[in-house]
Amino acid sequence: MKELAKAYEFKDVEHKLYQWWQESGYFSPWNEPENHDFDPGIKPYVLSIPPANVTGGLHLGHVMFVALEDLMVRHQRMRGVPTLWIPGTDHAGIATQLQVEKMLALQGRSREEMGREKFEQEVWQWKEKYGSQITNQIRRLGASCDWKRERFTLDEGLSDAVREAFVRLYEKGMIYRGPRMTNWSPGLRTAVSDLEVEYVEEPGLLYYFKYRLADSPAEFIPVATTRPETILGDTAVAVHPEDERYQKYIGKTVLVPILDREIPVIADEYVDREFGTGSLKITPSHDPNDYEIGMRHNLQFINILDKNAVVNENGGPYQGLDRFVCREKIWQDMKEKELVLKEQPYIHTVPRSQRGGEIIEPMITTQWYVQMKPLAEAGLEAVREGKIKILPERFEKVYFNWLENVQDWCISRQLWWGHRIPVWYCDECDLLTIARTDPTQCSHCGSLKIRQETDVLDTWFSSGLWPFSTLGWPQETADYRYFYPTTMMETGYDILFFWVARMIMLGLEFTGQAPFDTVYLHGLIRDENGVKMSKTKNNVIDPLVVMEEMGTDALRFTMLVGSTPGNDTSISLKKVEANRNFANKIWNAGRFVIGNLERVSNTPQADPQWTLADSWIWARLQELIRDVDRLFANHQYGEAGRQIYEFFWGEFADWYVEIAKLQINKGGDRAFYTEQTLIRILDTSLRLLHPFTPFVTEELWQNLKEASLQKPDLYQPQDGWEEALMIAKWPQAQASEGWEDEKVKSFALIQEIVRAIRNARTEKKLPPGRKIAAVLVSPEMRELLVAQKEPIALLSGLDQDRYEVLPSLVEKPQGSTPLVVAGIEVYLSLAEFIDSGLEVERLEKEIQEIENQIERLQKLLSSSFAEKAPMAVVNKEREKLETYCNSIEKLKEQRNSLE
């Protein structure tokens, strides 16, 4: 038999196993027919991966979703359900383009000089080079996804899906193009959607100045702004219609500072009389609110900035200045002309680009939009009617709130990397050609002079189609027919709007079905102090480094048991370390079990006679399986993992394995059946643990299988040994046979006695090797205590030959220390270690404690609790009271005999 390493060496295992799994085809749906003609009678479990950004490196967010999704998928696969987890990557428009541009800049090149086509080639090359990096890293995490079905959002098939989606929406009149107030990112020189703007509170200045009246330059209306450069684009000053201070000016004209352009004073209820000066400058082209007011009052729209946020020809003397330089300059100039009143420190919210971090400039640009109202209606209904369940449930409210107030979606981006919008402009007839395949001529006038729209689509447009585009939509492929709609969508709550909501809406729109039935949202990962990880804070934990040091299983297990859905999680290396220890514990328990195989005989002479420990661990295992099943059904994965951990370490390894040593030393049938139990518990535990810690369990299981096959009489899993643990059968709890509770209770009593004796030994500072004599006294438990002599003696260091159980005490053993455990008296002969003064003290303390308990319980049981609480609960308390009463008398006797 092969020697197992003393510690679990994950480095030797992970890569090897992953390769093997993959080559064996286990990642593909179970029982996949050659022709992909699936049995429609069996409902598959399908999950599409949140596509990773091609340019990104692995971070803990990936670890989180892979750990969870792989757990779900492995669990279902073991349950025998055809299971598909589709992997893939996202072209991530802005992020990727930025990266490549950065790289080019280092080489002294720029996309403008190389032109669009060349640049796109450059990005593709980058994608080929780095795109596989992230998927390889996801493989390292053990992700059991079907790589044969891997997709990329810019793949041909997915691009077809994007076109189909665009054209259909357009044909339904749900896509329109036009000038609107947009969030303009001057650095990226593209529009971004509302979601891509972050509002950050920052200290700034509020600038107060004068709007002089055209016909009476001595008079003025005081106005305040945080952005003085926008004065150049002002086309009105607004006051509240009922504001007595300013009513007289309504209808008059005032002069724009510096430019001396004449603009009207208008009345609008939007103006807050209490705020600032109570009068508002209106820049319809550079402020969303002013835009609305401008529309209402038919104001002039003056755009003063170009695409780089540099002042244009409308800015008069300021043309060519950057927006912030202009801010300074115009204020200086106004000061000189005595047009300013004051400046005041002010905290305001600044819109910043989520990507580049630069300040977003609201600007009127021509963009493509998707009308959201009808889509949102359907999206709301699907969740309201329970067709889609969002977990944790509270996020349903967040989802509703967003969709109920959703604005039209700006889907065009002035980028080069992405799906180019399938619209062609005709130079001759000016009409648009919208097509699924590239047209050669205008569909209206037949002219050959057509140009494709240069804008690309928002990257989330294609990811919004992900659950069905990856399965072949719009083609009616076998995969699409069988696997759609998918089952589970698992992702971080931070992209609920960006991604999940859009998948739901687009899925309903295009496929007529909800794209998945459950959304499981995990929290974000923070450092051990609960702070968001960021490079600037230098608190980023690199999962690759952690895996290198502690192993993948340890990291995965940490993510799973350390978190609850929807709540952010702090991760610390200490935790990972503890779970590395757990992996090692699994390994060594397995090593022990496997190592014992040689020591047992091949065939038993008689039917099994199970010991209390055997029965106990078996019963506990059944209970565990039931609990785990229940928790999985409720998506309480972390709690399930915790319970398996507790069982495996705290019960199997700490107690059963120790007693098994004793039983195996007996040899013969006893050894045989003990080893059988050991293997059975181990096998089952490995199955339960596999979705959490796939590598160590598979490796150990293979060893267990190999060794067990040498002794087929000893143990066979119910359905024989499968090829691999990852496709082995998920354990099924056996129905309770009625004896279990009593065995579990008896064993708990043994544990209690052992702990009490160990405690006494430690307190009295007994040398650990010293075996001591003991007398146990109990009329009711006598049989049990006699039968369990050996385990009790072994575990608490008693001398078996001087172990006595008496129904009642005739005479107190000389030189012994008395204990009472659940009504059972225990006398340990520790003569030379006893200080009778201390003993009395100890007993007094114990008596006091138990008296308190008795008092508490008597009070409780004589209250209305006894009538109103369920019987079972009351009985439990009564039993407790009985045990205490039993104990207290004995304790008192013991104390008295010492005095």
Place this chain on the structure above:
RNA sequence: GGGCGGGUAGCUCAGUUGGUUAGAGCACAUGUUUUACACACAUGAGGUCGCAGGUUCGAGCCCUGUCCCGCCCACCA
């Protein structure tokens, strides 16, 4: 301005149908090379579950109020 989450042992966190002396890991103290594991074993110390009310026979868990911390949404110059 609206909504949500968290506040439980020194630290990081579990604790889902409310059941009656509250759990884990780490850290801490003491002891141990016990033939699977020192990435271990044994024993121990450590908490009025943010605060104040309420419902209930019974509340960490449900309700109300309140204080901190964090997040999301929203157009206040």
